[in-house]
Every structure is written in structure tokens, then in C-alpha cells.
Amino acid sequence: MERVRFAVYGVGPVGSLITRYGLEKDWMELVGAFDIDPLKIGRDVGEVIGLSEKIGVVVEKPSIDVLRTIKPDIVLHATGSFLDKVYEQILDAVRAGSDIISTCETLSYPYYRYPELASRLDLEAKKNNSTILGVGINPGFLLDLLPAVLTTPCIKVEKVTARRVIDASKRRESFRRKIGLGLDQLTFNEKIERGELTAHVGYAESVYLLADALHLKIDSVYEKQDAITADREIKIENMVIQHGSVRGIRGYGVGLIRGREVIRVEFTAIAGAEEEFEEIIIDGAPRIAWRSIGGTPGDLATSAVVLNYVPIVLDSDPGLAIVTRLRAPSYCSSYQGV
Ligand SMILES: NC(=O)c1ccc[n+]([C@@H]2O[C@H](COP(=O)([O-])OP(=O)(O)OC[C@H]3O[C@@H](n4cnc5c(N)ncnc54)[C@H](OP(=O)(O)O)[C@@H]3O)[C@@H](O)[C@H]2O)c1
Structure with missing residues (x-):
């Protein structure tokens, strides 16, 4: 061989x-x-x-x-x-x-x-x-290809929603840095503004991939993400996140046809998440709801x-x-x- x-x-x-x-x-x-x-x-x-x-x-x-x-x-x-x-x-x-x-x-x-x-x-x-x-894994699978495959048994699809929640404290150090874990909110905003921090990249890519798979001609896509700040002191492996500092990020990408949301992908990475999961909801005929237990280890x-x-x-x-x-x-x- x-x-x-x-x-x-x-x-x-x-x-x-x-x-x-x-x-x-x-x-x-x-x-x-x-x-x-x-x-x-x-x-x-x-x-x-x-x-x-x-x-x-x-x-x-x-x-x-x-x-x-x-x-x-x-x-x-x-x-x-x-x-x-x-x-x-x-x-x-x-x-x-x-x-x-x-x-x-x-x-x-x-x-x-x-x-x-x-x-x-x-x-x-x-x-x-x-x-x-x-x-x-994301983009490339969980929030785009996987939901696309899950629409296969549908005769009609009106909207696809895919969301993922992960515990940021379990991810590699470069990921934690990328989402600004532990920074104060002002520094986070400045670093995002200057492009020194990217947080998650790929909301729009997932929306477009999903649209491509479903042959949906979307008119516009927008994406947004924000910091989640800690409401108490949080101790995770090798670091302490102070009350008020960045505990994670939450973002989404949305695809619209004539002003109607047809695709929504959401990603939350939070240190000490109560639960990790992926969830895909297909509003259509039949309606399909799929959810993973325990999430998918991204790295x-x-x-x-x-x-x-x-x-x-x-x-x-x-x-x-x-x-x-x-x-x-x-x-x-x-x-x-x-
Ligand atoms: N699509 C997805 O689902 C997915 C999932 C995970 C990761 N990613 C992406 O994959 C990339 C790698 O992740 P990571 O955490 O391993 O990143 P990382 O910590 O930045 O490591 C990248 C490595 O590549 C080296 N490097 C940088 N520029 C290079 C160049 N021009 N030629 C050769 N090597 C170079 C870096 O060296 P220095 O440290 O000296 O710069 C470092 O050793 C990131 O952009 C990440 O966002 C995507």
C-alpha cells in the first residue's frame, strides 16, 4: 500500500x-x-x-x-x-x-x-x-455541514438554526487568548477594535456554507459578537477571572432572504460553561431538532x-x-x- x-x-x-x-x-x-x-x-x-x-x-x-x-x-x-x-x-x-x-x-x-x-x-x-x-470543526462541520446533512429528510425547510456552546476553559491556550479570556472589558474592546483579538472567526462562513448546501440565494448576511463578563470571580485551570472581566464570547451569524431570517448560527464560548452542546433546529416539514450531549471537543x-x-x-x-x-x-x- x-x-x-x-x-x-x-x-x-x-x-x-x-x-x-x-x-x-x-x-x-x-x-x-x-x-x-x-x-x-x-x-x-x-x-x-x-x-x-x-x-x-x-x-x-x-x-x-x-x-x-x-x-x-x-x-x-x-x-x-x-x-x-x-x-x-x-x-x-x-x-x-x-x-x-x-x-x-x-x-x-x-x-x-x-x-x-x-x-x-x-x-x-x-x-x-x-x-x-x-x-x-467550526467553520467546516458543526454549524454548517452537519445541519445541512440534517435537512436531507425534509421536504420543505423554512429556517435552520445551529448553535454551539463550549467551555472555553477546556480549550487550548491560543483559543483562550483569541477570545480575550480574563481581560477587562475596555481592553477587550480596544484589542478587538485594533484587530489584535479576533475572538471566533467564521460565523458568516458557516452561514454561506449552509446556504450553498441548501441552494438558498441569501440576500444578506450579518454577524456580531460580544464579550460575556464574569458576574463573580471564576477560578479555572491556571487562571482567575475577576468579577467584571471577560469570561467568554457570544456571537452569531444570520442569513436573510427578503428580510426574513432563514439561517442562524450561534456560538458561545464561556469559561466554566454549565453545559456543552450543539443544537440544530430545522423549521420545516418535518421539523427536526437534534442536540449533542456533552458537546464536541473542538481541538x-x-x-x-x-x-x-x-x-x-x-x-x-x-x-x-x-x-x-x-x-x-x-x-x-x-x-x-x-
Ligand atoms: N476551522 C476550525 O474549526 C478551526 C479550529 C481550530 C483552529 N482553527 C484555526 O487554525 C489556526 C491554528 O490554530 P492554533 O491554535 O494552532 O494557532 P497558533 O497557536 O497561532 O499556532 C500557529 C502556529 O503556526 C506558526 N506560524 C505562524 N505563521 C506561520 C508561517 N507563516 N509559517 C509557518 N508557521 C507559522 C506559529 O508560530 P508563532 O507562534 O511563532 O507565530 C505557531 O507555531 C488558527 O488560525 C485557528 O483559529 C480553525
């Missing part, structure tokens, strides 16, 4: 999980690892991701020449949320002739925020026989989503893809090779 030769681009918390679980797949073989962090460059990737053994692959500074030399079948990319910032990184993988899956949230439906970059990526991908996909699940999409992306036509235009995903236990 030919194993899938993969490289990881960005060995942060998410890239580390992708690497760790990718190494466990007997149908995959790690052939490269890239990061810009000087503390990681030059070290064995096994050591960088906290394994007890060396893997024999050293973390390198990103380089198209190295990528062209090792020519992975697929690059698994996890460095940033905004396509304009990661565009050149994605192009490097494409120009090396590799397929690429990225956790970049705005790449999951790139035609909304970056239509120009999306068409350039599509052209480059087709020229280089490469497939590009942006995907993760682990993102690495799983990325790895389970590997065979799908490898088998897909070249170009820029979105999850709603690819075959239905599932857990993948083996792959016959490229």
Missing part, C-alpha cells in the same frame, strides 16, 4: 494534534514539518509536539524549495485565520504540486471575504493539479476533521474546494493510496 505522504505547515497546538494523530494512521507518512517559531525550527517534530520519541523529521522554516523537493501528497496547514495573511503559504504548497487542507477559517468559504484571492487560488490550483480546502475534533478529509481531497478534482461541494465526509480507517 502506498502511504499518503503529508507535511504539516504550522506546528502550533492544532498543527501538533494533526501531526500526532496523522502519525498514528498507518496509511499516512509524515515527510515534512514547517513553522516560523525559532524555538521549534531545527528540532525533531516528535519532541516539538511532546512525544517521548523522535520521528526523524525536523521542523524547518517554510520554504517552497524544500516543499518542491519533498513534494508531499498533501500539506496540512494550521497557521492563521485570515486568508490574506496565509495566502502565500497556501500558494507555496500549491506551487509545489501538493494538495492542501487548511484550518484557516476564512478559507472555508473564501468567496465572501476574499473573492479575488479565491479566484486566484482556484486558477493556481488548477494550473498545478492541486486541490485546496479550508475546513475544521481534537478539528484535527480529526482535517485527517478524515485527506482521502476526499486527494480524490477530488484540482481547484479550490468547499466542503459543501465535496463528497460526504466520515471517519476514515484506511486509504488505498494516491
Whole structure:
């Protein structure tokens, strides 16, 4: 069996999980690892991701020449949320002739925020026989593809609502930082204003993905999110959130047709959440209500989503893809090779 030769681009918390679980797949073989962090460059990737053994692959500074030399079948990319910032990184993988899956949230439906970059990526991908996909747990699955699939038994759909509540204290440190956990409200607002904090990225992307799956021609989409402040002192692992400081975020994205809300996605990340869950309500015929028990661990699940999409992306036509235009995903236990 030919194993899938993969490289990881960005060995942060998410890239580390992708690497760790990718190494466990007997149908995959790690052939490269890239990061810009000087503390990681030059070290064995096994050591960088906290394994007890060396893997024999050293973390390198990103380089198209190295990528062209090792020519992975697929690059698994996890460095940033905004396509304009990661565009050149994605192009490097494409120009090396590799397929690429990225956790970049705005790449999951790139035609909304970056239509120009999306068409350039599509052209480059087709020229280089490469497939590009942006995907993760959210956006990419829980609040878009999953609700879309749940509408399959409906003869009529009037509105889809998908919500997710997670305990922010259980998430990776970079996520906690991203949502400004523990900051005072003023600093949170200033950092959001200056773009130093993004909080969750991808409400609109989920709305557009869901609309794409249902072939809904939505007229407008808007999104909004706010801080949730602590109404008491809250002690979580390694930190104390003072009364009045940021305990989490709550946001939503909405899709409208002639002023009527047809899609609503909501995401709440709060430290010490009483309950974690996903909930999907489809107002239609029949009405469908689905709810998960205990929620979905986002970091682990993102690495799983990325790895389970590997065979799908490898088998897909070249170009820029979105999850709603690819075959239905599932857990993948083996792959016959490229
Ligand atoms: N779609 C989804 O469901 C989903 C789920 C989880 C995460 N994400 C996204 O996935 C991305 C990765 O998450 P994370 O928590 O691992 O982020 P992170 O903590 O920022 O780690 C990113 C890693 O990539 C490195 N890096 C930054 N720029 C690079 C470049 N140009 N070339 C190579 N490496 C570079 C960083 O190095 P430095 O630390 O030196 O900058 C760091 O080691 C984030 O944007 C996150 O929002 C999406």
C-alpha cells in the first residue's frame, strides 16, 4: 500500500494534534514539518509536539524549495485565520504540486471575504493539479455541514438554526487568548477594535456554507459578537477571572432572504460553561431538532476533521474546494493510496 505522504505547515497546538494523530494512521507518512517559531525550527517534530520519541523529521522554516523537493501528497496547514495573511503559504504548497487542507477559517468559504484571492487560488490550483480546502470543526462541520446533512429528510425547510456552546476553559491556550479570556472589558474592546483579538472567526462562513448546501440565494448576511463578563470571580485551570472581566464570547451569524431570517448560527464560548452542546433546529416539514450531549471537543475534533478529509481531497478534482461541494465526509480507517 502506498502511504499518503503529508507535511504539516504550522506546528502550533492544532498543527501538533494533526501531526500526532496523522502519525498514528498507518496509511499516512509524515515527510515534512514547517513553522516560523525559532524555538521549534531545527528540532525533531516528535519532541516539538511532546512525544517521548523522535520521528526523524525536523521542523524547518517554510520554504517552497524544500516543499518542491519533498513534494508531499498533501500539506496540512494550521497557521492563521485570515486568508490574506496565509495566502502565500497556501500558494507555496500549491506551487509545489501538493494538495492542501487548511484550518484557516476564512478559507472555508473564501468567496465572501476574499473573492479575488479565491479566484486566484482556484486558477493556481488548477494550473498545478492541486486541490485546496479550508475546513475544521467550526467553520467546516458543526454549524454548517452537519445541519445541512440534517435537512436531507425534509421536504420543505423554512429556517435552520445551529448553535454551539463550549467551555472555553477546556480549550487550548491560543483559543483562550483569541477570545480575550480574563481581560477587562475596555481592553477587550480596544484589542478587538485594533484587530489584535479576533475572538471566533467564521460565523458568516458557516452561514454561506449552509446556504450553498441548501441552494438558498441569501440576500444578506450579518454577524456580531460580544464579550460575556464574569458576574463573580471564576477560578479555572491556571487562571482567575475577576468579577467584571471577560469570561467568554457570544456571537452569531444570520442569513436573510427578503428580510426574513432563514439561517442562524450561534456560538458561545464561556469559561466554566454549565453545559456543552450543539443544537440544530430545522423549521420545516418535518421539523427536526437534534442536540449533542456533552458537546464536541473542538481541538481534537478539528484535527480529526482535517485527517478524515485527506482521502476526499486527494480524490477530488484540482481547484479550490468547499466542503459543501465535496463528497460526504466520515471517519476514515484506511486509504488505498494516491
Ligand atoms: N476551522 C476550525 O474549526 C478551526 C479550529 C481550530 C483552529 N482553527 C484555526 O487554525 C489556526 C491554528 O490554530 P492554533 O491554535 O494552532 O494557532 P497558533 O497557536 O497561532 O499556532 C500557529 C502556529 O503556526 C506558526 N506560524 C505562524 N505563521 C506561520 C508561517 N507563516 N509559517 C509557518 N508557521 C507559522 C506559529 O508560530 P508563532 O507562534 O511563532 O507565530 C505557531 O507555531 C488558527 O488560525 C485557528 O483559529 C480553525
